[in-house]
Amino acid sequence: MRRFRIPRRTLLRGAGGIAIGLPLLEIMADPQRARAAGATAPKRFVTFFSSAGTIHENWVPSGSETDFKLSRILTPLEPHRSKVVVVDGLTNFLGTPPPGDDHMRGIGTMLTATELLKGETRSGAPGFEPCGLAGGISLDQFIAESIGKTTKLKSLELGVQTGNVGDVTSYTSYAAANRPLPSENDPKAVYSRVFTDLPAAGGPQMADQAATRRLAQRKSVLDSVIESYGALAPKLGATDKATLEAHQTAIRELEMRLTATPETSSTAACAKPMAPTIDAQKNDNFPMVGQLQMDLLVMALACDLTRVATLQWEAAYSDVRFTWLGADRGHHTISHDGDNNSASVEMLTKINVWYAEQFAYFLQKLDAIKEGDGTLLDSCVVFWGNELARGNVHSHWPMPFVLAGSGGGALKTGRFLTYPKGDPTTSHTNLLVSMMNAVGVPGQTFGNPKYCTGPLNGL
């Protein structure tokens, strides 16, 4: 495989001292120039989360690894089949050990691969030990530590009606144990966070003298603030000290980002989107909010404002009513119905078909953006995960996972992989390791090594 690296001459240094690939986007927009410069697209990692499990018999493709027929639920992915990998049969072994219940463990361990902390969040069903939040850093954040350092945003956490009720059921992404990164559920807020300082097409390119001065002032202020956290934290008890240190770290990262001169220029691929306005919490706006979030995310990736993102649809226990599909009850509620309730099985199938349509929409948008010899999708690893395998039995096998994009050629796509039940090498944690490797982060294990034997065989 060809080693991709941006040559030194395409790097500039921002005021904060971090390197920014100024003309990267422009170079990448032109395949010939990209080849001449030996430049290639950066790797990206995106997690797409949907909740409450699936209906496996309607989800699993049939056929062999390379000659397979997509299932009813996955049919919307047909246009992208050469760029996806359907992974059937993995187990989230962390779905079982206490504390927490099956939903809580499912969502809290999906990306952290670490047991939940003990705490005060109680399950309805008897016999479950109350839990706190997740017990470790999530894969997306671990990856962002490596590949998120040079972009405006280290990572982007987007949500669609995730509720953010404040316990483990709300979050997929964690900066560290007990430090969840809540999803931004309002596209308008996402827009203002990500795009407001992006120049519109043809707008002013370079900071003038006043802006340069403002950056220096900002740096003075933040340096002083960082010092004040450093001075206070050691005087506090361990719990408060950890909070203040986390706060200080976040300011440091903010400083790096803010004091980097915004250099992103508009190209054919990267165009400043329109500011959206929508009531993000209204149940029936769910599809439109989701689409807006996907549009914003695609553009944030295309403009290289971030390389790591999560898009979390609903939360564990979510009761969004899929009224546009004819559902009269909430998603989680329906997911509890027995297999003999054919109307509910049909509705859950429809909900998962709908999610596959959203996933396909997202892939299509990524694939429409050319970068060098490939597309934006090619540079990504997109992971579609779920907290459960099946809702009514709360199982963590067989997890319905789908990958898309090859991580710049690191993954062989267009495949349907099946794994035998229960074998330690079929732990979902192994998949996490493989995805991490695919986007260029080395390692043989992730999370609690007890549940990991290395990269996933055959991927």
Next chain:
Amino acid sequence: MRHYLSCFDLGALVTPLCFLAACTGSVDAPAPGQSAAGGPTSSSGGSAATGGATSSAPLDCSQVHPGPARARRLNRFEYDNTVRDLLGDTTHPARKFPTEERSRLGLDNDANALTISPVLVEQYQQAAESLAATAVSQMASLLPCAPQQAGEEACGKSFITAFGEKAFRRPLEADESERLWRVLDAGRTSESFTAGVRMVIEAVLQSPAFLYRVELGAMPAAAGAPVRLSSFEMASRLSYFFWQSMPDDALRAAAAAGSLAQDDAIAAQAARLLADPRAREMTGHFHEAWLHLDRYATLEKDTQIFSAFTPEIPALFAEETRQFLDHWLWDGEGDVASLFTAPYTFMNQKLAAYYGVTGPSSDAFARVELAPEQRQGLLGQGGLLAVLAKANQTGPVQRGKFVREQFFCQDIPPPPAGVVIKAPDLSPTLSTRERFGQHSQDPTCQGCHGLMDPIGLSLESIDGSGRYRGMENGKAIDVSGEVLQTDVPGTFSGLPGLAQKLASSAQVKTCLARAWFQYAYGRAQTDEDSCTLAKLDQRFAASGYKLKDLLVALTETDAFRYRSSTPAGGMP
């Protein structure tokens, strides 16, 4: 899920909640010697909804037991109030910040739940820049001196001392003044004195001493001994409890004089703060969180069924409940019983027309006497019962569950896995009670639904859109009800009967006092708080369960006046 208990969690602890939690049909018998009636139940590791008896040895209440206290980050409401009082800013910048995690009773100021995220840090930074830019547009009112006369360095330093002391709620340490002067100097050198002042404000508004309430002032007499709070710390505890904002000039002066070390000075300040309109805003915010009034705003109804329900109704409902609670607590009876039995509410012309009652003739809200056989007190609030309902029908289970959880501080678990959860289909002939009949026949459901449905079904006279109805499907409504497993067991009739039960229950009073404990101290109660809780309950009872007296009593406890010198997570 966060609102439930299960038998397993409580293990061997003696509690009727075990019985309550048995939802799978195999109803556990109460432990020997235990009555099925409620009462304070055990708190396991600071669980929010329970409290009282402990599994460890009883504490000696002649000693001081402050309980744990953490550095508390300002929540959104406190941030907005604080920048209003510090800078005169009324733009509510924190409304854009991420929502706080809620405690089990819905409260938004639990120190353990106030975590920090990069998005929040970014928003603090943006808010600081914007607030500082606005502030320096009025330099004359900001500065204690004129830089042209006093000299920029002298004036800058005196600004830092004065502004810093207000913002940090205590005098600055030498290193803090020094750091802020370097910031001002950098701004002055690169641009102007005004830029330097602006940058100092930006730095202060992002500092831990501003964003967190940290208590480190006084030293313990002996290692591990409880510490009496310093005067400045007490000033902040008082102002952030009664006003959810920074201390005012009078509190700061009292703190500077060191007078807040004395109990009578604290009591005098508590009385003064309680009499200020800002205390009303604080109780309003408590009610907002405790009763989940934010849900009013997103209320949607099926207008095929509830044709009178228009998009403007939710806001009117919210105003009604706000005015009712504010009046009850501050201008009315103010005791727990009246919360449930008050024979009045507040409406304007539009809302009265919606309810179909005689009311004011303008858009202004005014007191309206209720027909007490139809509506009374908090349960008579149309908005509350409309929120606790489906879009197309009432919600007896939601209503019963809410009463159990918020008023009795009891926990009801969700149905077991595999059970079909579906409100029975609407019927042109059957009553809601008949449609929900399965719950009382099926032993799988009966365990829990027997606790919720008989409460919820007694409220059937208020329909899913919050309006009174005498009939359902042309038939008179059976509003008989029963509350099992409480300290007021037995049958009753309709909303007035339930209001009576709630009004006469000691458990309900204890429950409300627990919610206030959590709100006042920003944390759940622990085993260490038994003396504080006993004192609160006793003071509350002696006052005839008047809320205003409870608020004062909350400032007289060990939990309020002391801190532990062994912080959470251990010493650094």
